[in-house]
Amino acid sequence: xxxxxxxxxxxxxxxxxxxxxxxxxxxxxxxxxxxxxxxxxxxxxxxxxxxxxxxxxxxxxxxxxxxxxxxxxxxxxxxxxxxxxxxxxxxxxxxxxxxxxxxxxxxxxxxxxxxxxxxxxxxxxxxxxxxxxxxxxxxxxxxxxxxxxxx
Amino acid sequence: xxxxxxxxxxxxxxxxxxxxxxxxxxxxxxxxxxxxxxxxxxxxxxxxxxxxxxxxxxxxxxxxxxxxxxxxxxxxxxxxxxxxxxxxxxxxxxxxxxxxxxxxxxxxxxxxxxxxxxxxxxxxxxxxxxxxxxxxxxxxxxxxxxxxxxx
DNA sequence: CTACAATATTTGTATATACAAATAAAAAAG
DNA sequence: CTTTTTTATTTGTATATACAAATATTGTAG
Numbered sequence: 001x002x003x004x005x006x007x008x009x010x011x012x013x014x015x016x017x018x019x020x021x022x023x024x025x026x027x028x029x030x031x032x033x034x035x036x037x038x039x040x041x042x043x044x045x046x047x048x049x050x051x052x053x054x055x056x057x058x059x060x061x062x063x064x065x066x067x068x069x070x071x072x073x074x075x076x077x078x079x080x081x082x083x084x085x086x087x088x089x090x091x092x093x094x095x096x097x098x099x100x101x102x103x104x105x106x107x108x109x110x111x112x113x114x115x116x117x118x119x120x121x122x123x124x125x126x127x128x129x130x131x132x133x134x135x136x137x138x139x140x141x142x143x144x145x146x147x148x149x150x151x
Numbered sequence: 152x153x154x155x156x157x158x159x160x161x162x163x164x165x166x167x168x169x170x171x172x173x174x175x176x177x178x179x180x181x182x183x184x185x186x187x188x189x190x191x192x193x194x195x196x197x198x199x200x201x202x203x204x205x206x207x208x209x210x211x212x213x214x215x216x217x218x219x220x221x222x223x224x225x226x227x228x229x230x231x232x233x234x235x236x237x238x239x240x241x242x243x244x245x246x247x248x249x250x251x252x253x254x255x256x257x258x259x260x261x262x263x264x265x266x267x268x269x270x271x272x273x274x275x276x277x278x279x280x281x282x283x284x285x286x287x288x289x290x291x292x293x294x295x296x297x298x299x300x301x302x
Numbered sequence: 303c304t305a306c307a308a309t310a311t312t313t314g315t316a317t318a319t320a321c322a323a324a325t326a327a328a329a330a331a332g
Numbered sequence: 333c334t335t336t337t338t339t340a341t342t343t344g345t346a347t348a349t350a351c352a353a354a355t356a357t358t359g360t361a362g
Contacts, residue, residue, distance in 0.1 A: 002297060008221045010207040015289045016277040020181060022296045024223050027178035029300060030171060032226070035320090044348075056161040064311060070159045072175050075183070075350065079312055084347085101310045101357045126167040132298055138166045141299065144292040145173045146153055147283055149180060186350090195318075215341060226320065230342055235317085252327045252340045 019148075033129065037121055041114060046076045047085055048118075054091060054107035055115055061104030063096070090114060170299075184280065188272055192265060197227045198236055202266055205242060205258035212255030214247070241265060 003022045004013055013021070031045060038048055053070045054062055064078045071078075082105055085091040090111035096102035107115075130138060154173045155164055164172070182196060189199055204221045205213055215229045222229075233256055236242040241262035247253035258266075281289060 001301060003293075007223060010209070014277075015286065015293070016281040019281055019289055019293055019296075020277060021223060022293055023174065023178050023181060026296050026300055027174050028224050028226075030174060046348075058161070065309085072158060072172060073179050073349090075179075077312095077349065080348080099310085099358070103311070126165075126171060130167040130170055130299070132301065133295065135166065137295060137298070138170055140291070141295040142154075142166070142170055142173055144284065144288055144295065145170075145177050147288070148281070148292065149177055150152060150283065197318075216339085224319090228319065228342095231318080250328070250340085254341070 023145075030129070033125070037118070037125055041118060042088070043114075044084075046071070046073060046081055049073075049076075050078070050081050050085060051090060051107060051111055051115055054105060055112060057107075059106075061094075061096075061106045063102045063104065067105065085111070174296075181280070184276070188269070188276055192269060193239070194265075195235075197222070197224060197232055199269075200224075200227075201229070201232050201236060202241060202258060202262055205256060206263060206266055208258075210257075212245075212247075212257045214253045214255065218256065236262070 003018055003025060006025055007021065034045055038045060043051070049071055050067055053067050056070075064082070067082075068074060068076075068078045082091060082093060082103075086093055088110075090108055092106045092108060094104045094106075096104050133141065154169055154176060157176055158172065185196055189196060194202070200222055201218055204218050207221075215233070218233075219225060219227075219229050233242060233244060233254075237244055239261075241259055243257045243259060245255045245257075247255045284292065
């Protein structure tokens with residue numbers, strides 16, 4: 001469906017408006033679908049993002065600011081996200097001995113197990129959701145989004 | 152910057168993952184920039200969205216469910232969004248006389264004035280933010296996003 | 303060494319979002 | 333006409349987000 005129809009617009013939309021609404025709307029749909037996968041695991045999208053970052057550290061701890069700068073939504077409150085993951089015993093948190101301002105966050109085995117369980121579901125979902133476009137179109141979309149973002 | 156660099160990914164990302172992250176990330180950047188424009192007017196993006204829908208009604212009232220189905224983020228809580236707009240006297244709210252389950256929401260002159268004040272700023276911003284792509288590329292991006300969304 | 307600046311994180315507060323349950327009115331069924 | 337179902341909206345609750353202020357530690361300048 002065209003974006004004008006998705007939001008049942010009663011007024012004409014110029015191309016810049018359409019693009020912006022289209023990106024906003026598409027992201028909302030994507031998040032919604034992704035949250036459905038995460039729901040049985042009692043994880044929010046942001047919490048999942050933190051776990052993925054921690055796994056990517058391959059055993060090395062990550063500071064709060066490292067997590068923050070790697071997040072898709074960089075304005076998220078990392079402290080409170082880590083709090084929630086700590087309660088579920090998916091991560092550990094310790095003061096860094098070399099610099100006591102910093103915090104070392106590590107993913108636990110339980111956290112890794114949850115991600116391992118999610119991996120095939122997430123991958124399948126990503127394959128399905130991108131299946132409407134061929135490789136060439138996907139590469140083009142990727143390229144256009146990056147060009148769009150960069151000044 | 153490429154999406155892998157924006158999120159400082161330590162692991163390789165396949166094309167479906169890249170596309171999805173790219174859309175999510177681009178939307179966050181867009182929202183952030185748009186919120187800067189709205190901030191002096193003490194409006195959230197969702198509140199602005201509701202005002203735009205109401206103006207599009209051209210004098211006719213809109214029910215809560217009409218607003219909901221026209222919103223970009225359809226999961227927003229329309230009642231509480233309208234509450235906030237009511238407090239700022241940007242809308243009025245009345246029970247529909249023909250069907251007392253329904254609510255008639257109308258934009259006030261003050262609401263129209265705020266939108267009129269915002270219009271040039273929003274349009275300029277949209278022009279600037281889409282200026283990196285030519286018309287052809289914008290149309291292609293639009294087309295690819297719609298194809299991506301639709302099964 | 304002390305004062306000041308910079309860095310890293312946490313906390314407070316207001317608002318927003320997600321989702322289920324509650325309420326209320328209208329429509330349909332019996 | 334009463335009961336049940338459907339429709340429209342509101343409310344409760346937990347979590348999330350935005351943003352400013354507070355706290356704590358380290359680094360730097362004099």
